[in-house]
Structures are given as structure tokens and as C-alpha cells.
Amino acid sequence: MTVLLVGLLAIYIAGVILPPCFSGKARIQNLVAHGLAAAAGFAGMVLGLAGLLAPEPWTASVDSSIPFLSVAIRLDPLASFFVLTISVVGLAASIFALGYLAELYGRASIAAMGSLLNGFLLAMTLVVLADNGFFFLILWEVMSLLSYVLVVTEHEKPGVREAGLFYLIMTHVGTAFIILTFLIFFQETGSFSFEAFRHPDQQLPEGLRSIAFFTALIGFGAKAGIVPLHVWLPYAHPAAPSHVSALMSGVMIKTAIYGLIRVYFDFMGGEFPWWWGFTLLVAGTVSALLGVMYALMEHDLKSLLAFHSVENIGIILLGMGAGMIFHTYGLHELAALGLLAGLYHTINHAAFKALLFLGAGAVQFATHTRQIEEYGGLLRRMPWTGAFFLVGAVSIAALPPTNGFVSEWLVFQSLFLSFQLPTLFLKLMLPIAAAMLALTGALALACFAKAFGMSFLAQPRSSHARHATEVPRSMRVGMGFLAGLCIVLGLAPMLVVPLLDRVTAPLTGAAISSQVLALDGWVVAPVTVEFSSISTPVLAMLLVVAGALGLLIARLFGKALGARYYKTWGCGLNLTPRMEYTATGFAQPIKQVFETIYQPTVKLEQEFLEQSKYFIKHQRFESHIEPVFEKYLYRPVVALLLAAADRLRIIQAGSLHLYLTYIFVTLVLLLLWAG
């Protein structure tokens, strides 16, 4: 274990230091940086698995001369799980970057990007391993700052700079709240060590405990993108280079989930007030629903994916929230199920979201645009990318037999099992959350029907799309790895659930894997096989059989019906790409239905020929939706801050003597006060 960990850290550090040594040779820099990152990713996977299977948590600690700070590391199952998740995505993204960055040789500093990427991965890995609050905060800050620098890679674009600044402010607000959380623990225990935080003798007073609950929720929520703290996410994630977006959306926001689980289940374990879980449940429902709804209206492929991250964080929170509610009422096995569902969705989301971001990067690489409206017909031109993107899309839309389906199904099950709860209110609320989740799933399906259909099917809508070609092999390998993972995670819950069980058992006090996996693991059944059960391998087989059957029937009877091949009828006109269904058009009905939430503005300006009003000279169509949270929540706060700053400027007269007087008066007053 020690060897693995030291090796992992050494490779990452080499990845930070070495690339700048090969100045001027962009290709070698790229190979060194991302080759090392991929190697470290592989080592991290092994380490994560070893940590999950180890009987005891592995710890190491070195004291430092700085008070309260000790470089402490603890590899328990929870940390191992997240190390595994980070490393898997890190591996895929690094392989992808090998080809993806080739385009930028000579135009951007490959060495800087490679070093930063290695540093970012290292910081994320250490964040989940840290066993000291002070150490954790330093790493958290390093992670945030490095990701900021990566976001502003293309800083010559003003939009990117703005997105970066927005991200920087939000993440620091979040960090401030995390610091508050740790300070509350510090005040009670007199130590920053996680060991002291989780000590059972240490129980915060009830009021303080609830404050810590909220500060942690806000602090980590800002990073995770929980509504209404999500506003930075759709700007910052797409602004970064695609392999970085994959890491940010796929795993960085998961470190916040890690933080929440660590603080709630590990540090504050024991009795939760019922409304903690309920708060998470509400936050999860709102995030899931609003995330997918805004995603539907987004026609920038990467922004669309970023909004889906908000949605999926919501789904993870639903699992966690249900787990916490069950925990409150002593239903430990159900609590374990909820948490397990949340964690399962965590790794699934990491896999398919990273895959989709890499896919979006590949499409952008080939077409040099992110607008879905300018794509079309890409499947014929980029079959591999298209196939991988389809796997990701099917997974995120939670269709069987892929991984998204399994974890969402488990979340559903844990919500349905609320009938075992003693209070009527919660008995009602959990199924409502389940209904909202169902709506979310349907909208996600619509959204990816749009994203895939408008991008890859039909004919190209622009010359960009017409001239697209398949991407280099390394990029395909990166995507293919994740696509394979999506399918494996979907088909083999019997391998995943026992591993996750090792994570949740110490946190909830109930091991459930033998119970959940019935019939030698081929069937997943949360309670009993009779109540509800599912088997993805069987489903997959059924799908294959049904598909084959369909083909067979078509082959047998198709001839008899007399198939005739002809062009699509275009009312006598020649078909042009302009006649195709657009992404905007596809989303229009949903925009109408949810008008109250979107508050859309539609403007149509037409100018007619003078001779007849049946001939339009030119017309201008404008349609956008209101960013509700920015308008009603953030802008007033910013306006208030600016007004306060304006007031305070009176004391900043610019006069040297005045400033000296301030210091002087303060000095005399302090002296008098002390005397």
C-alpha cells in the first residue's frame, strides 16, 4: 500500500515537474505529461481497489512545524472509492488529451497545461485522502485554484475570463463555509485532526451541529453545483478544454459529495434530526429538475452537459438524503441502500459525464464549434465518436442495460421504500421526490434525444460539420475506455455492489450486499426478490434477443410487403439541411409547457417587401430564457455589495494625511484603551 501510494504521488509530481524541462518540444511535453498522468491514473485505480478490499483503513501521518497542521493520510473505503473514481476518469482524460492537444502545438503552452493537469489530479486525489482539516483545506484550495487556471486556458476570450472569475468567487465563498464547518469542529475538539472530529465522545451541541450541517451544505454545495449555488457551473465547465471539463464535471464536483458524506456520516454520525435528510432531499429534487430543464434549453453542447451535472448531483443527493432520513429512524439497512445508490450514481456519473465531455471535445475538435445547431450528420463522418457518445447518452438518460439505469433504479427503490417510515409527512414526501425524479429522467431522455439526434443524425447544417473527420486514435481510446466502463458498470452490479457495501457498511452500520444481490448476484433486489428486483444482464440479453427477433421478422416478411427505396419526399422541393428539425425546434414544446419556470422572451422582427406582405425581405428571430437565479438572487446581492462599497469609498479620500490620521487616531485610541 505504501509503495503504491508513494509511487502514485511520485508519478504525479514527476508529471508536474518534467514537462517544462522539454522546452520547445510540444510533442514530447504532451507525451510526458499525459503519459505520466495516465500511468498515475492506473496506479490510482489499483490503489483504490486495494483500499476498498483492505480489511483495515491504512493511515500515515507526518507532523509539521505549523500549529495544527499535520500531513495525515487515511485510506479508508470511502476515500478509496473516490480515489478509484478520480483515477479512472484521470486515466481516460489523459489518454484523450494526447490527441486532443496535438491541435494546439505551437499555439498554447502544452507543458503548462500538462503540469497543471497533473497537479490538479494530484490535489484531487490528496483531498479525499487527507485526514487533517487544515491539510484538507490547503489541498482543497490548491485544487480550486489549479482548476481555475485550467478553466482560463483560453483567457484571450473575454467570456472565458468572466466565467473564470465567477468560478473563482463562488468557489471561495464555498471554501469560506467549509472553513467555518471545520472551525466549529475545532472549537469543540481543540484539534484539526479528522480522527478527533469523528471520535464518538465528541458530540457537538444540537444547535451547533445544525449550523455545521448548513455550513457544510453551502460550502460543499457551491462546489458540487447544488441549486441555487450552481450558477457558475454552466459557465466555467464548458470554458475549460474538454478533457479538463471532463475532470471537473466528472470528478471534481464529486469531491464535494465526498466532503458531504465525510462530514455527515463520518463526523456527525449517530442521530440526525429528520429535517437534515429532508433538506438534502429537497435540494436534490430541485437540482435534478432544474438542472435538466435548463439543459434542455441549452444549444451549446458543453453547457448542456454542464447543466446535466447539476441534475446528476441532484440525483446523488436524493440517494444520500433518503439514506439520511432512514438513518434518523434507525432503518440502517435502508440507509445503507440510499447511500449506496448515491455512491453508485457517483461513479456512474463520473464515467458517463466524462465520456460525454470527451465526446463533445472530439466533436469540437473536428468541427471547431460547440453549437448543436451547426452540427448534423456527424455519425457518418465520425462513427466511433458517435457510437461512444451514444453509449454515454443512453447511460445518462438511464436506459437499460447501462450503468445510469442501475443506479437511478436503486435511487428510485430507496425512495419507494419510504412506506417503512413512521411519519406520514415523510411517507408522502419521498414518493413525491420519486415522481420528480421520474420527470427528470424523462426530460433527460428528451434532452439527449436532442443532443444526439441533432448532432449526429440527418445532414450537416454547416460547412464545419460537412468537413468533419474522425478524431485521432488516442482520443477514441480515451472515450472507448469510458464507454466500456459504462457498460460494465451497468451489466455487473454484482461486482460493484459488494465493493460499495464496504464503503457504506462502516458509515451506516449495516452490510447489505448479500441481501441486495439475490440468486448468486444475477439479480439486484433492494429488499426481497418479490418486492422489486432487476437484472441488467438478463435485460441486456432480452434486448439483444428482441432486436434479433425484430430483424428476423423484417427479413422474413419485409420482402413480402414489397419494400421500395426512394428519396424522402420534400413537397416537390429539393431537400436542404435548412428543412431539418433544429435543436431549438425540438425543445420548443417543453419550453411552452414550463413557461412559468423559463420565462422565455421571444422576439420576431420581420421586414416585408413593399409590393406585397407575403414576401419577407429579412427577418430576425430572437429567443432566450431568463436566468432566474442570476436575476433574482445574485444580481441583488452584487448590487448591494457595490452600493456598500460606494458608501465606504468616502473614507478613501486619496489624501496621504487623512490616511496617516486614521493610523494615528487608531494608535492613540488603542494605547488609551490598553492603558
Add this chain to the structure above:
Amino acid sequence: MPASTQLGSQLVDLCSVLLLLCCFAIVAQRRLSACVDLFALQSAFLAATAALVAFLTGHKHIYFAAALTIVIKVIVLPRILRKVIERLNVSRELGMNINIPAGLLICGALVIIAFFITQPIIPLGYLLTRDSLAIALAIILIGFFTMIARQKAITQMVGFLVMENGVFLGATAAAYGMPLIVELGVFFDVLVAGLIVGIYTHRLQDTFDSVDTSTLTVLKE
């Protein structure tokens, strides 16, 4: 307390009072070059005090500090300041934010405050220089006040140097001087500050045709 020690203590007090008097003279002074001369005089008194303390206590390193005081504060810095005044043709009049009578009254109040603050501390001391602590604090406050009350950059430098003298006196009074290495560092700092203010005044003159720091307000937005 033996008679000789008592006499020594009184001599130290006398020198400290002379330092304080110089402060008042600086505040009451209308001419710029006279301010610089008064600062040189004050520094000479400071050197004398330090030498006296060194003689009475037998701490050799204070002699060294006294010698440095004479070289840097009595000779070098006043020369730099006079040169700046000559070269820039600074008008002799001091720009004042607060007129002289009011300034003197405020300085008197500052002395009272200084004695009031140090009242509880002084009886606790056992050094023969302990009474100088109040005076040192008064000098620091008056030096600071000079920086506020006068507009020209050079007078602000003088105010800063007066404060530094106060700090030096305070350190001698409270602990028979700081360790030599710290003393050296402080002298170096003061010298550098003198040079910087010299350059800064040049720039000010170039930009605004005046060395009045009130003109800096236009830099705001």
C-alpha cells in the same frame, strides 16, 4: 539607590527632555531648513543620551549605536535632506494643515497622553532609564503628528525620523537598547527610507511642480 546612580538617572532624564524640547521646536518651526537642523540637533542629543547610558551601565554596544547615530542621523541624513531642499528649490514656507499654536497645544496633549499611558508601567521597571519611556512615547506621537500636520514630503520625512528617534530612545530606556544586529538593521532602514523619500520628492516635483503631498488626491480615479 546610590547617589551616583541617582545622578546618572537624572542626567538621562535631562537629555530625554532635551529631545522632547527639540520635538516642540520642530512643530513650532516655520522654516524648512531649520526643521532639518533641529532634527540633527535632536539626533545629537539622542547620541549623547545613548553614550551616557552606555557609560553608566557599561554596555559597550550602546557606544556603537551612539556612534552610528552621529554618523547617520546627525551628518548623512540631514545632508541628504538639505540637498533635496536646495536642488528642488522648495519654498521655505511649510505647508500646514494645522497652525502652530493649535499644533503645540495638541503636542502638549500628546505628552500628557504618553505619560498617562506609561503611568502603570514605569514603576514596574528597575532600570535607571525607565522614566524616559514616557518621553520616548511622547516623541513617537509628536513625530507622527508632524507627519499629519505638515504638507510637504520633506517634513513628513522629518516626522518619520523623529518617530524613529523616539523608538530608539524607547528601546534604550526600556531595555538598554536593542541587540546590535537589530540596531544595525534599523539604521539601514532609516537610511534607505531617506533615499527613497529623496527620490519620491523628485518625482512629486516633476509631476506636480510641488512637493505638497496633498496634490496626491488627484491620483484617486
